[in-house]
Amino acid sequence: MNKESVASLRWLFDVSAEHKIKLVLSIIMSAASALCALAPFYFAYLVLEQLLSPRFDASQVWQWAALALCFMVARYALLFIAIMLSHKSAFAIQYNIRTLALGHMARLPMGFFSQKSSGEIKKILSEDIDRVELFVAHHISDFVTSLITPFAVFIFLLFIDVRMALAALIPIPLAIFSQMSMYKGFEEKSRHYHDALESLNTSITEYVRAMPVIRAFNAGGRPHKLFTASLSHYHHVVVQWTKEAGWPFAAFKTLLDSGLVVLLPLGVYFWSQGTLDIASFTLCILLGVGMMEPLYNLTMFTAYLNQIFEGVNRLQALISRPPLSEPDKSETLSEFGIEFDKVSFRYDDTSRLALDNVSFSLKQGTLNAVVGPSGSGKSTLAMLVARFWDIEQGDILIGGKPITSLSTPYLMENTAYVFQESIILSQTVYDNIAMGSDASEDRVVHAAKAAQAHEFIMALPHGYQTILGEGVFLSGGEKQRLAIARAMLKDAPILILDEATAFADANNQALIQSALSSLIKDKTVIVIAHRLSTIVDADSILVMDKGALVGHGTHEALVQACPVYQSMWQSHQASREWNVSTKEREPADA
Numbered sequence: 186m187n188k189e190s191v192a193s194l195r196w197l198f199d200v201s202a203e204h205k206i207k208l209v210l211s212i213i214m215s216a217a218s219a220l221c222a223l224a225p226f227y228f229a230y231l232v233l234e235q236l237l238s239p240r241f242d243a244s245q246v247w248q249w250a251a252l253a254l255c256f257m258v259a260r261y262a263l264l265f266i267a268i269m270l271s272h273k274s275a276f277a278i279q280y281n282i283r284t285l286a287l288g289h290m291a292r293l294p295m296g297f298f299s300q301k302s303s304g305e306i307k308k309i310l311s312e313d314i315d316r317v318e319l320f321v322a323h324h325i326s327d328f329v330t331s332l333i334t335p336f337a338v339f340i341f342l343l344f345i346d347v348r349m350a351l352a353a354l355i356p357i358p359l360a361i362f363s364q365m366s367m368y369k370g371f372e373e374k375s376r377h378y379h380d381a382l383e384s385l386n387t388s389i390t391e392y393v394r395a396m397p398v399i400r401a402f403n404a405g406g407r408p409h410k411l412f413t414a415s416l417s418h419y420h421h422v423v424v425q426w427t428k429e430a431g432w433p434f435a436a437f438k439t440l441l442d443s444g445l446v447v448l449l450p451l452g453v454y455f456w457s458q459g460t461l462d463i464a465s466f467t468l469c470i471l472l473g474v475g476m477m478e479p480l481y482n483l484t485m486f487t488a489y490l491n492q493i494f495e496g497v498n499r500l501q502a503l504i505s506r507p508p509l510s511e512p513d514k515s516e517t518l519s520e521f522g523i524e525f526d527k528v529s530f531r532y533d534d535t536s537r538l539a540l541d542n543v544s545f546s547l548k549q550g551t552l553n554a555v556v557g558p559s560g561s562g563k564s565t566l567a568m569l570v571a572r573f574w575d576i577e578q579g580d581i582l583i584g585g586k587p588i589t590s591l592s593t594p595y596l597m598e599n600t601a602y603v604f605q606e607s608i609i610l611s612q613t614v615y616d617n618i619a620m621g622s623d624a625s626e627d628r629v630v631h632a633a634k635a636a637q638a639h640e641f642i643m644a645l646p647h648g649y650q651t652i653l654g655e656g657v658f659l660s661g662g663e664k665q666r667l668a669i670a671r672a673m674l675k676d677a678p679i680l681i682l683d684e685a686t687a688f689a690d691a692n693n694q695a696l697i698q699s700a701l702s703s704l705i706k707d708k709t710v711i712v713i714a715h716r717l718s719t720i721v722d723a724d725s726i727l728v729m730d731k732g733a734l735v736g737h738g739t740h741e742a743l744v745q746a747c748p749v750y751q752s753m754w755q756s757h758q759a760s761r762e763w764n765v766s767t768k769e770r771e772p773a774d775a
């Protein structure tokens with residue numbers, strides 16, 4: 186066991202907190218149970234000795250038989266208690282770890298969740314933690330038994346016959362040797378295995394999610410290739426590992442079972458010499474042969490433990506991720522203008538700057554649009570206002586105060602966000618709008634009406650009480666209007682809309698547009714837009730290109746002075762003309 190594993194074990198123990206005692210008791214009970222299991226053998230030995238002696242005493246034999254029975258009962262009673270205790274502490278540990286992990290995740294920068302795949306987080310929160318539970322609940326007592334039994338048997342045999350006891354040990358070094366060659370590079374192989382498994386999991390999830398696209402494009406495409414590639418990689422890793430481990434494993438098993446090969450001839454020899462009596466001989470054979478079996482279990486546990494430690498390491502990595510720093514006491518705001526001062530940001534150390542030295546200032550009560558090619562940093566800019574990540578350089582200020590001086594709850598209270606992809610939860614429409622607030626029904630309906638969502642909601646089977654996702658599905662535009670209703674109800678002074686109209690058809694778009702205009706009064710609004718027609722009237726337009734802010738001003742000013750905006754506007758005009766000439770009767774929206 187290396188240093189890392191010991192640290193993992195200690196961490197597990199620390200997490201078990203008040204349940205440590207149960208765990209320790211469970212271990213002691215298991216050990217006691219293992220010792221009780223040996224007692225009947227001893228009585229069998231005594232009985233045999235008595236039977237073979239010329240002065241046979243039946244009452245003595247009965248006594249021993251009864252005692253053997255007592256120990257047997259005690260063995261299982263102790264085991265029962267040990268397993269009860271280990272189950273109790275296992276569930277408690279599982280509960281503690283989950284609470285700890287979830288509690289910590291709530292304090293992580295929100296960006297964490299968009300960076301980590303949900304498959305990865307799920308694996309940690311469910312599989313890794315379940316494995317710990319499984320081990321503590323089921324395997325700890327087996328583990329203790331397997332550890333104690335060979336030792337106890339050996340010491341026992343020493344008292345019976347030292348020579349036979351030592352002989353029973355002969356296969357062990359050989360077995361350990363073959364065992365070691367099986368575990369050579371185990372950690373690395375195990376890591377390979379888990380990496381392969383993880384990538385397989387991820388690609389299966391992706392494959393299923395992308396099925397409509399794959400089908401529509403008649404398969405054979407990249408997602409399919411990715412899937413088969415990770416499948417065959419996994420297959421390769423597993424087969425390779427099995428091949429390498431096969432021979433040493435066979436040798437190990439054989440050697441462990443070879444006790445009889447040594448003990449039988451030796452025992453017969455000692456007996457013929459008159460230095461070993463029949464009763465002792467029988468006992469040595471009985472115990473000596475079974476003595477190695479638990480060692481095999483121990484190797485299985487090494488594998489289990491390694492898996493658990495890998496899981497624990499992943500858990501620890503999650504839990505040791507630095508949470509967002511929180512001010513001791515949150516500043517409060519009386520004004521909600523937004524200012525970026527030389528802000529630079531990158532997603533990870535290796536990638537290029539997603540925002541490069543961006544400075545601007547937006548007044549409260551203004552509508553500000555962000556435009557730019559895809560990947561130019563628009564969403565990043567918007568997310569930084571809500572402090573999804575902390576920036577590496579510069580300052581982001583709201584009402585003149587750095588956002589880091591605001592507590593997360595306070596910042597969240599004052600910002601409403603309509604995401605690029607509206608997230609609808611599997612609960613009622615009502616709860617989807619209210620989102621845990623105790624808003625009155627009137628206000629929820631009012632928000633839905635303002636978001637042009639009331640009508641379609643009333644057409645659902647149970648109106649506002651319809652549970653979404655259970656046979657009731659919304660269109661992209663409907664989802665977006667629901668998300669806008671949510672933001673309306675929140676009525677926060679800062680509103681961020683990330684391409685909120687992107688998925689809408691022309692009809693929905695007009696509805697959303699009018700919903701928005703009632704939503705944005707008096708607020709500081711940032712709208713990320715890809716249809717320029719919707720934002721020509723904005724108070725200011727921020728033009729992004731490759732992470733840099735290349736223009737900031739009104740439409741008129743930018744058309745004059747900003748080359749990037751000019752070319753965007755030209756292509757917009759062109760597509761608009763095309764649209765008008767081909768679809769006369771549709772409202773033109775490029």
Ligand SMILES: Nc1ncnc2c1ncn2[C@@H]1O[C@H](COP(=O)(O)OP(=O)(O)O)[C@@H](O)[C@H]1O
Pocket residue numbers: 299300532533536539557558559560561562563564565566
């Ligand atoms: N979670 C992320 N992790 C790493 N890179 C990201 C992430 N999100 C966006 N990026 C990168 O940052 C840049 C800006 O992206 P984004 O702000 O989403 O652009 P836009 O919204 O303008 O299309 C792009 O190069 C994109 O690949």
Ligand SMILES: [Mg+2]
Pocket residue numbers: 563564565605
């Ligand atoms: Mg975007």
